[in-house]
């Protein structure tokens with residue numbers, strides 16, 4: 001069953017969500033614009049459907065990875081976190097100096113997601129899972145935390161995972177999703 005049917009998403013709601021979101025990306029940003037969002041979304045979709053992940057991720061996790069990818073740079077001003085801090089930009093004043101832009105993208109993306117009510121027919125449990133995982137994945141694109149995510153990913157792959165241990169299995173799935181969105185986002189920068 002496809003995600004549209006499984007999560008009871010109608011085409012008009014999805015189209016509205018994507019249109020509003022596309023307008024949220026700044027057309028005058030030469031890189032972090034709606035084309036970049038589509039590019040990263042395509043890459044993440046490819047990664048989550050690769051043989052190693054396809055059968056291990058749940059439908060909610062795969063759907064969430066795509067949502068996180070499509071919103072992950074919304075309203076990017078074309079400036080980096082350090083510049084926003086040094087110039088006392090409003091985005092820095094609102095979100096602070098840690099993961100400034102990533103928190104801004106998350107806030108703006110969730111705003112569109114909720115305004116368009118894309119998740120309205122999901123169960124409360126699935127909706128909660130989507131929101132917490134979207135948060136985790138969008139904030140994972142902060143390059144200041146690159147070492148942290150790579151260390152965790154390498155540790156899990158080096159030490160191996162007990163697939164029957166739900167905690168370890170969950171950690172591995174989340175780590176793979178973190179790396180998927182990071183790889184999608186930085187592979188052509």
Ligand SMILES: [Zn+2]
Nearest residue numbers: 040072073185
């Ligand atoms: Zn990006």
